[in-house]
Amino acid sequence: MGTPLGDFIRAKRDSIQPESLGLPDRGRRRSPGLRRIDLAARAGISVEYLTRIEQGRDRNPSIAVVHALADALSLDAAERDHLRHLTKITGGECSALGRGPQPPGRDVRPSVLETLRLLEPGLALVTNRLGDVLARTDAFEAVLADTGLFDTDRPNLTRYVFTDPRARALFPDWDDIADERVFGLWHGPAVENFAWFTAELAAVAGPDFTRRVNRHAVPRDQVLRLDHPTGCRLRLHRETLELASDGQQLVVHLAADAETAEAVDRLRRRAHGGLSAVS
Known part of the structure; x- marks a missing residue:
């Protein structure tokens, strides 16, 4: 083995x-x-x-x-x-693989939630390495509202990328995004979480997921490109703050060009300045 x-x-x-x-x-x-x-x-x-x-x-x-x-x-x-x-x-930690299903915690610290409130109307979210969207700004939800990501009560970026056909239309660099999502699974929150999520997702995601699990394709820094359902092309820089003690990440998306800034401004007018949290 x-x-x-x-x-x-x-x-x-x-x-x-x-x-x-x-x-x-x-x-x-x-x-x-x-x-x-x-x-x-x-x-x-x-x-x-x-x-x-x-x-x-x-x-x-x-x-x-x-x-x-x-x-x-x-x-x-x-x-x-x-x-x-x-x-x-x-x-x-290999012995942890035998501990059985172990979904990670979903609580976000109040101080992190307050940080998100201060980032409004920016595009920001709190996620873990498995891809669970634990909290997000209203602006982020407004911009991604038409993509299908938030069609479920517990949105998960990794599951969305591999199981929702709309993800392939949203991400023109889908293969790179898929590699990135799988790579992140190895880094947290714990080995038993990785084993639980991988077993769950492999059953529905198919070979596009399973063939990547042991490939360990290290992602490169690149601009995130989105072909938005409204017809505009967004180019976003991502700044990631590791919340190591929580096994979570605070990710802020910044417009990479003027055209994206204008498009994001139009899309996020649907936000109301608050915070949406998933717990």
Whole structure:
């Protein structure tokens, strides 16, 4: 049985072309990407040890080995952070997967709710890594009202992206958004929450979701593009504040250009200056 750490290392190894690292082309290979023997040599470890890590038979590599693998795979800063996170949950929290269903809490601290009120009429929401929309400004709800996201009592961004056909029309970069939503699942609020949500969503989301779970595609910073149902194209920057003690995030959306600012202003006139919270 594999582990999150092993799956990520194998996925990165498979995505690397040997020539990009100055290695010779060894001809036809049974699988794409970098050979284990080449990665092991670059990291200064044995092929046998690398195999054990990838297959989940070694769950506790040393910090030195983790750093060596990061260097050998030429990981960037975001990928290195993810590698360290996966090392932690693989070595210390895998047992949590056997605890049974564990939905995360949905309470938002009063001070966070007050922060949202102060952000009105901005586009802001509080969410967790599973995608639950726990609270939002009226302006955010007004702008997204026609998209179908708030058609349920407990809106969830990840479920919406994978199960609502309107999401594919809303997000012209749907594949990137789908990768981003799945990547976020690995980072909270806890391993048992991840296991519960993944099992629940996999049954209805299909292969577009399940094939991404172990791919660990680290998202890149990019402008969020929305093809709004009213016909306008929105381009938004996202600023995210991690509420680490709560396992939540405060996300603020800012217009990336004048056209978006004008369109958002028209759409959010439907807001009434209050706060809508889901609990």
